[in-house]
Amino acid sequence: MSVEDQEKFTGSDTEGGITSSYAMDDGVVLKVPYAFFGSIYDDDEKCAAWEAMQQDTLTMGPQVAAFQTEFATMCGVKHAFAASNCTTAMHICTQAFGIGPGDEVIVTPNTFIATSLVILKEGGIPVYADIDPKTFNIDPAEIAKKVTAKTKAIYVVHYGGQMCDMDPIMAIAKKHNLLVLEDCAHTPGAEYKGRKAGSIGDVGCFSFHSLKNMTTCGEGGMITTNRDDLVDPIEKLRCMNLDHWKNQTDYWIPSHFDVVDVNGKWGNNYRMNEIQAAVGRAQLRKLNMLSEKRREIGRRISAGLQGIKGVTPVYEDPNCYHVYHLYTVCIEEEELGASRDDFMRVLYKEEGVQGILHYQPTYHFSGLKKMGYAQDICPIAEKFFYRREFNIAMHPRLTDQEIADAIAGIRNTAEKVRK
Numbered sequence: 001m002s003v004e005d006q007e008k009f010t011g012s013d014t015e016g017g018i019t020s021s022y023a024m025d026d027g028v029v030l031k032v033p034y035a036f037f038g039s040i041y042d043d044d045e046k047c048a049a050w051e052a053m054q055q056d057t058l059t060m061g062p063q064v065a066a067f068q069t070e071f072a073t074m075c076g077v078k079h080a081f082a083a084s085n086c087t088t089a090m091h092i093c094t095q096a097f098g099i100g101p102g103d104e105v106i107v108t109p110n111t112f113i114a115t116s117l118v119i120l121k122e123g124g125i126p127v128y129a130d131i132d133p134k135t136f137n138i139d140p141a142e143i144a145k146k147v148t149a150k151t152k153a154i155y156v157v158h159y160g161g162q163m164c165d166m167d168p169i170m171a172i173a174k175k176h177n178l179l180v181l182e183d184c185a186h187t188p189g190a191e192y193k194g195r196k197a198g199s200i201g202d203v204g205c206f207s208f209h210s211l212k213n214m215t216t217c218g219e220g221g222m223i224t225t226n227r228d229d230l231v232d233p234i235e236k237l238r239c240m241n242l243d244h245w246k247n248q249t250d251y252w253i254p255s256h257f258d259v260v261d262v263n264g265k266w267g268n269n270y271r272m273n274e275i276q277a278a279v280g281r282a283q284l285r286k287l288n289m290l291s292e293k294r295r296e297i298g299r300r301i302s303a304g305l306q307g308i309k310g311v312t313p314v315y316e317d318p319n320c321y322h323v324y325h326l327y328t329v330c331i332e333e334e335e336l337g338a339s340r341d342d343f344m345r346v347l348y349k350e351e352g353v354q355g356i357l358h359y360q361p362t363y364h365f366s367g368l369k370k371m372g373y374a375q376d377i378c379p380i381a382e383k384f385f386y387r388r389e390f391n392i393a394m395h396p397r398l399t400d401q402e403i404a405d406a407i408a409g410i411r412n413t414a415e416k417v418r419k
């Protein structure tokens with residue numbers, strides 16, 4: 001697309017409200033827009049993509065193999081499998097876990113729909129456990145209350161770049177023989193007590209979507225695991241249940257491949273291509289730099305928000321290496337005398353700082369409501385988080401001016417709306 005076309009493109013082609021930007025076309029002059037690209041690209045990515053385009057194969061080739069090995073090394077796990085995105089990565093794992101009709105999966109409500117969607121796709125039942133009021137991650141004590149004879153797995157999300165309290169979660173899983181999936185969409189390179197995201201549960205699933213800390217040309221995903229027994233099911237479910245024939249006489253007889261089920265499950269084509277993998281390798285080499293930039297920006301914003309009565313900055317758990325995928329601000333309505341929505345309106349219209357909500361509790365969505373989910377299952381996620389929170393732009397290309405404008409905008413708004 002030419003620069004001119006890019007300028008004209010407002011992102012107004014939507015799929016259910018999901019756009020390629022948060023531009024509103026409403027005349028508001030934004031100083032700090034919420035960006036739709038979470039990383040930094042330079043000549044490394046450009047050369048990597050171009051070189052991969054010269055290869056004899058553009059899929060299932062050397063770039064994907066190398067990206068998987070390098071990603072596994074970064075996470076400190078035995079195996080990694082590139083996928084088309086995090087949703088498909090989690091779907092593969094849900095099928096590999098054998099989750100089926102009637103199986104209960106304990107899951108956080110504070111996440112993108114994908115984490116519940118993959119359970120629903122297999123006929124499983126998402127059972128929502130409430131979140132911790134400081135980290136906004138699933139609360140282990142709440143998980144323990146939700147275990148029943150039908151529970152098969154626990155799906156956790158490391159919200160905003162900070163990992164869940166994994167030790168008690170793994171202890172519950174061990175006690176009740178449950179599988180654990182870590183949704184690491186927000187946490188490539190994050191750590192809990194020195195262990196990397198994606199290395200503690202049975203599997204970890206990563207997203208390389210455009211917004212994420214590292215991105216493989218806008219879409220992409222990865223599965224990590226230390227479990228040797230999951231290698232074969234994951235590979236088959238990612239690639240249409242293809243298998244090698246046993247006892248082939250010639251390589252073309254009876255055909256190039258056999259097809260088998262995986263414990264009754266049928267997979268899909270959920271592969272990543274070579275160009276995405278080549279770009280992913282270049283991004284992986286930058287991951288430390290990208291995380292450090294985000295951490296520095298996050299800490300500068302937190303320092304700037306100190307002492308504003310009614311505004312709560314991000315909490316950093318001392319057990320964690322936070323990679324600041326999001327910067328979540330909370331508004332204390334009682335202290336400020338104004339609601340979060342009043343605050344966001346002034347912040348946006350008068351201060352030019354755009355805010356976005358992540359996340360509404362999953363069970364609020366119409367499709368889930370129709371299934372009979374009560375609307376007050378998780379009071380912390382509901383009242384303490386969803387009604388107080390909003391996210392401001394957080395990415396490694398934020399300029400000093402944008403950081404200063406975001407802080408000043410929040411400070412000025414607090415004074416304007418304070419009653």
Ligand SMILES: Cc1ncc(COP(=O)(O)O)c(C=O)c1O
Nearest residue numbers: 085086087112114185207208209
């Ligand atoms: C927590 C979480 N899980 C899963 C996903 C899905 O990732 P993808 O878009 O790569 O399928 C996202 C993406 O926004 C996410 O934020």
